Amino acid sequence: MSEIIRMVVVLSVIAGFSAAALTTANIQLGPRVDAQIDLYVRGPALERLFHKPAKDVLGNKVVIDVDGVGIPVFYTLQDKVVSTLAIEAIGKGGFGGDLKLMVGIDLIKERQTGIEVVSHSETPGLGARIVEIAFRRQWQGLPIDTPVALTADGGAIDAISGASTTSRAAVNGTNSALDFVRERKAEILKLIAER
Amino acid sequence: MQQKFTDVLTAGLWKRIPPFRLVLGLCPSLAVTMSAENGLGMGLATAFVVTLSNGAISSLRNVIPAKVRIASYIVVIATLVSIVEILMKAFFFPLSEQLGIYIPLIVVNCIVLGRAEAFASKNPPFISMVDGFSVGVGYAISLTLIGSLREIFGAGTWFGHLVFGEAFEPMSFLVSAPGAFMTIGTLLALQNLFSRWRGEKFIQG
């Protein structure tokens, strides 16, 4: 009997100790990890969207809480007025899983400035061509009040040949970002103003 | 004591060098050695885990009941691996992205559990840490060697620097999956040849 108690006690002590160690490590280093993810994962996409070095825009970040999931929104200011937003959006239904996109929206001109792919796991040569500028260029200058659609669905975006699934995922992601901005614009601007 | 210390310290660097002499931990040796940098990073991460896990397990060796031995070892190792994971993400983010799921997979690397069971469970903490350190560093050296070979001939660079100049046509076969198997297979054969030439008996089977 005492043998069993000893086994349980020793195991629980070890497990408790390791959980405590991990939690401490996570609390100590968590913010640093988040900053690194911003710099290396979102940074390159933001640089291209805003035409500014990543270091200048990464600080301009607010996180909007939607049903318990934090959606990061980056912004640039022009004469103290918010000019461009970049919203992280998930393009559901990609071929190799969901796409992670960054959608640029110019609030002054009320136009889209383009989309950037933060991460994807599409097939090389087909869906992976989503990162090519020839495909993404089609977003530049589109209005922000009408949903985007593929030409096959009566819209303006030519799908990547042989990868309509991926193209549609990108379109879905954009539309979710557009909806998000339309519904939450006041909230986003308020959060930015408070900073 | 002095004698044992030196013996243990050098064993991991030649007599037991993984993955060549001690044929364990092959998966990372194949998977992350596309470049010398990745190999070195993975090797050092493993060395860190195996040194500390040997130390921790050896200090606990009289407390842990024999029946839950393996379970306790796994918890200790998994904790250390998770800490390495967080550290890598915080300080070497691009490298940790490259190594991907192979960092958490250090948990199931047979070298770590193998050293815990074969050495740390029977020896005092200090010498166990020396053993872990020596095997870990041996592993890091091997991985860097494999990574260097594959990177130099497969991509024409070493730690990202051009080696042969622009005219060199890289054998990209070496950086792909089949190249990994063949590089290590050939290195093992060379190692066997060398051992036989020196008249040593080799442990590998």
Added chain:
Amino acid sequence: MDLVYLAISATFVNNILLAQYLGNCPFLGVSKKLETALGMAAAVIFVSVLAATFTWMVSTYVLRPYGLEFLQTLTFILIIASLVQLVEIIMKKMSRTLYNALGVYLPLITTNCAVMGIALLIAKKQLPFIEMLVFACTSAVGYGLALVLFAGHRERLQISAVPESLQGTSIALITAGIMALAFMGFKGMA
């Protein structure tokens, strides 16, 4: 249709053993004979699917909602280790024949990185339930396929005159390399 692609990709194109390099230690250890390779393959498929299901549930319903992703490695390995123990005990009680066929391979599976690797890949891709099942199953089948094919090669190798220095693990790895080369041919498919 997407599920078919997922299945083909997991079995052949991204074969867990020959393209992702997972589970090599048992691969070299048990592939000397066709019979043992078949046993190991069956055990891996069985445990992988079970482990993937459990780790998927824990990571979707516990770890991710509460922001505990940093405990992923620890929980996954504990789930797999205890699952293997549990399966062994249940198998011993329920079916003696199944236990005799697969039992000896079970302890080896805890340290088989293919099982853990499949679980981690699923968590990384954040697959939904059905996709998760298909992915786990076909990945493990791909592993089994490579293992069994390879065992066939090795049986032949044992009766061939291999140079002394190349014998053992060395020639096995080079053979695996040639097999991986063949599997690379599937790359154009998906």
